[in-house]
Amino acid sequence: MSNGKIFISYRREDTSGESGRLKDKLEQVFGQENIFYDVETLEAGLNFDLSIAKALNESKVLLAMIGPHWLKATDSNGTMRIQKPNDWVRKEISEALKRNLRVIPILVNGAEMPDPEVLPDDLKELSLKHAQELTSSRWNYDVGELTKVLEKLIPKIPVPKSDPISNPRTFIPPLSKPKGWWAKNYLWALGGLVFFLILLIMCVPEEEVIYPDPDNITIDDSKEEAQVDIRTQNPEGNEIYNSLQLENQEPAPPQPSTDSQDAYDVSGYWLLKDLQGNQSTLAFSQNGSEFTFYEYNILNIQIGNGSGRIEGNQLYAEYYNTLLEIGGRIELNTSNSGQSWSGLVIFPSAGTSSEITLSRN
Known part of the structure; x- marks a missing residue:
């Protein structure tokens, strides 16, 4: 028989929403099998009284969820339920106190601990317990503080070890760590x-280069006399060559600046x-x-x-x-x-x- 469960006691008309929210958080830490929550945990057709007793036998902690209407809830005759011997919330907390389980009052929605004078004799010990408060404005923090207390009593579920993830991507370039x-x-x-590139280059036809026809080269008449002087002054002909103006001569390709x-x-x-x-x-x-x-x-x-x-x-x-x-x-x-x-x-x-x-x- 396992003795590692957390028993959540609550009134549906008082703290049903907060109890379910707390149950979901605790299941993430301690596992669903270690949380007793009567609405989801009890199977149909089972004796409620025997099931509660069995759940308490397997539990170490009882969380008594107390909201603003926990003590004020009444039956159809106007009698306070907490004063009735067959009230299930009273039975759950009373049995937990008798079994010396750790009982932790959980105050939600601004509720306060009830005075011992308004509690039946079998629940007066509850007013002496140190309570834990849960507020909507700092819910995660308050639940975290409660979890620290419960971790001392209930073992957490092991966190699965994740396999190291290698980087599946490589890039080109560079290909520094070849794998595929x-x-x-x-x-x-x-x-x-x-x-392939060599074959491509060989298949590309070379462009035909057209050179100027020497027979079509003409000399500007206006410069003929100057060219005669150049021949006289420079028999080697360097200036003559440089001063010739050729028609149809292609300009030199532009050079990048x-x-x-x-x-x-x-x-x-x-x-x-x-x-x-x-x-x-x-x-x-x-x-x-x-x-x-x-x-x-x-x-x-x-x-x-x-x-x-x-x-x-x-x-x-x-x-x-x-x-x-x-x-x-x-x-x-x-x-x-x-x-x-x-x-x-x-x-x-x-x-x-x-x-x-x-x-x-």
Whole structure:
């Protein structure tokens, strides 16, 4: 027979709501099997008197819930129930006192301890017990103080140990702790990407370069006399060559300016690499100093995207890996007029960063 239950005694018309609320809290700490609450605990068809006696035999503590109407409750004839020998609340508390159980008066809704003069003889000892008050405004705190007292008498249910949870997510790049298929086979996959890119480059036709026809080159007549003087003064012909004006000559390609107003050209395809040897392809689309890009893995599957801007020799971008659902930012700089970039990719939510480089693909 177990002797570790908590018996909750209450009047339905007085503290039914507070008693049920307290019962739910205590079940979380001591377990449902260790709480006796007559409405839910008694089975249909059982003798109520015998069931109460059996529950008290298995209990260590009785909580006497006392509200404002606990003492004033009367029967249909106007007789105070607490004065009737067959009143169940009186029977429960009286039997608990006889069995020397720990009886704790619980005062709710501003109730006060009844004077011994108004209690029957078998309940006068109740007025000598130290009471615990439960108020709605600080319910959790008051229940916590009561629980500390009960823990000295009733063992708590053990808290299940949780298995350590490993981080199921990895991100690319960097792949610092390989665990899955990608980690085991990424070198082979990267090799396949390189082979695919080589075939792609070989299949792209080279653009035809059109050079100016020497027969169509004309010399400005207005400068002919000056050119004769140059020939006389400089037989080697350097000034003559420099002063010739060729029609239809294509202008030299514009060079990126270091002025912060002129951004370097990053449009097209770039190869991203990190220190671990991982790589992917970034496809940039640029509009002035602002750009967007998409990231593709070796299987030509999109795994990320981002956008940002170029400020002088600095490149800043917000980056999001759609495959692994992790966001970060990219901070790069160039020391060779935008021919290549180097810097960091940073993942604040994961607390990691990795060095990366960008080079034309």
